[in-house]
Amino acid sequence: MNKLLTFNSLSYSTSLQPRMVQPSLTVRKEGVGRCTKVHRNFNLEKLRNGYLFTEIARRELQHLEKYPNAKVISLGIGDTTQPIPDNISMSMANYARALATAEGYRGYGAEQGNKELRKAIAETHYKDVLVKESEVFVSDGSQCDIARLLLVLGSNVTVAAQDPSFPAYIDSSVIVGQAGDLEDEVGKYCNIEYLECGPGNNFFPDLKGTSRTDIIFFCSPNNPTGHAATQNQLEQLVEFARNNGSIIIFDSAYAAYVTDGCPRSIYEIPGAREVAIEISSFSKFSGFTGVRLGWTVVPEELLFSSGFPVINDFNRIICTCFNGASNIAQAGGLACLSSEGLEAVHLVVDYYKENTKILIDTLASLGIKVYGGINAPYVWAHFPGRKSWDVFAEILEKTHITTVPGSGFGPGGEEYIRISGFGHRESILEASRRLEALF
């Protein structure tokens, strides 16, 4: 019997809410319509395909068109699925209600974020490493601040990024003109230094063989591999940056998932304040993927070569190109960082971690080599000798499960699939059953 039919006929309740994608845009041919004389930005011409997660959403929708009754399980984009804890939701609702009153109405807030929230972030996430409230800038999510950081740095800096890594680092670098040309045969941009991270080097690059760059994007716990860098690895990274006069942009969006004692912040490493910016987010920590809230830390000690503080330029960009995160979302962020809020969001994090463990156990029992998943909600599954888009397509076609092909995160992700532990428990269990049936 056809497996597809089996899955289609399940009465299983799906968690599918596919991210809406922009209706397909028809590229007009030259000469059709009336063109302006404005040339297309040549940096954008260098971008390959659509943005990875837009492409995944598009494939998911395409699959649904083909199998309208399929109960698709989305373990792709890494979207949170569990309700926001009650006290946090209530704080946002109360704030929104107060906006209808003379006493509670607030207009423009500080572009850098509300003082109380900046203070709470500093005290909750950076208590032992002495980040100051004034060094915390509240954002509408770390993806947005990646672009703003690149606006700060300009197009004349050189960039390194883990390979594989979250695609916004490299795509944003391409957009601002830092990446150089794409070398199609290897799938790399010629001006980007790719820091290979795989099982062969315990997911930490060989820094002796790494060229100096101005900027080093480093994500830990890593998206997509799920590996959290150890204290020793991050000490090497900070030493490398200090010796080279580089700036690390450290992405700690998954810090809440660390369980084995690995650092949750780059500032746990001595000397990091002079070489590192940290971007982070409430998205995966508190289920704020749709509410939109994050933050960036720029230490006062971080200086350009002239001695000019990076924080001054970041502040200028925040004031000119951003106008602060939604005040309602910020009220929610503050509630997340209350003791009641923290207790509640950690329960949700634990729930996703349990999901991830179920997926790891399933895949391991099938003889598939898996990495990550201990300190992150992502499982990084190896399919030796296979193209990751092929594995992605096979899994989607045969099990109606969306994953993310590893090569979408860079050439170093080839042969891998990222499977997300975000989802309702029943979806995860059902996905496990389908994967067991497939492999």
Next chain:
Amino acid sequence: MNKLLTFNSLSYSTSLQPRMVQPSLTVRKEGVGRCTKVHRNFNLEKLRNGYLFTEIARRELQHLEKYPNAKVISLGIGDTTQPIPDNISMSMANYARALATAEGYRGYGAEQGNKELRKAIAETHYKDVLVKESEVFVSDGSQCDIARLLLVLGSNVTVAAQDPSFPAYIDSSVIVGQAGDLEDEVGKYCNIEYLECGPGNNFFPDLKGTSRTDIIFFCSPNNPTGHAATQNQLEQLVEFARNNGSIIIFDSAYAAYVTDGCPRSIYEIPGAREVAIEISSFSKFSGFTGVRLGWTVVPEELLFSSGFPVINDFNRIICTCFNGASNIAQAGGLACLSSEGLEAVHLVVDYYKENTKILIDTLASLGIKVYGGINAPYVWAHFPGRKSWDVFAEILEKTHITTVPGSGFGPGGEEYIRISGFGHRESILEASRRLEALF
């Protein structure tokens, strides 16, 4: 008796909630601390001073330090002060509460905005000009989309902007490297084409004497002058752009304030769809300055010189450098566009317009020549022969009223002051009394 003492001793209830500013950042001297080897972005070195409104907020706080008991009235930044209508606030609260339930929880939304909201914007604001839902991109405010539009266009385009104009246009152009060097003696960037708009030309530039540029920023009703361009003026502008193959970035953030029949959208002008992007906002329309919501329209017919649609590249930037506006804010936006919501927000707009009329009448009665204020919440007051920063400082010092010096909007704003009609009625009446006492 010292006027200041008079004002200080008033028991008048102030509306002051000064926008928090980043605690002053000490610029380190070269050689102090340990510098990285990363060079400061030379585009940022070209920016003059801080961002205008950050500077205004800083001056206001400085003033409060000098006069701790002063009842400062802020007619500067243009910040909304009236509560959000009840049904809109309730919609956001309900949405936030639903996020705590299995049925109501939502994670990532579409980067381009929720479909219902895009549809409602198209149908409410562009009903007669046939903007499609798929051409509307929801943002967290038009200031943010200005920066994202410049990321789309890159650094190799030439730019024109009204002089005076909202400072984010030119500052963002400087940041992405489009502006060239600042010519200090005239206060202009050498690669920017300044479109002089003043009483002498009915606030519309002499296009015959204007050089072609790739991009033309045009704001109507204008911030700061308050002038709404007429149908005829906008027809000239569109014809100019079509003849030159330019792209107009039309800012309609104050469209709700138009009363005398002037166009509220550039798409009311035939042929505009092939040459114009429109950015707009819920900030001044619905008091969402702190809630953060706006939108940008990119018509499908707008093409780069190669025929490649601009909408495709804008969509790519939205997906890569932005992750959608807060879903709670979007729920509020949808409520604004319901018939009940529209009725309520228009009452608030009328309230601000009445404020503006009070200010106009006061200034006119004092023999001060004023412009704007009919189609916009801003009064543009002329002080012939005087430096606008001096007028700003005198008004602040002697009346504890914050305004904005016209030259902050460009050299064409010299001799002018922008006075905002946003505020509680009692503040506006009190401000009028103080101005009467001063002049």
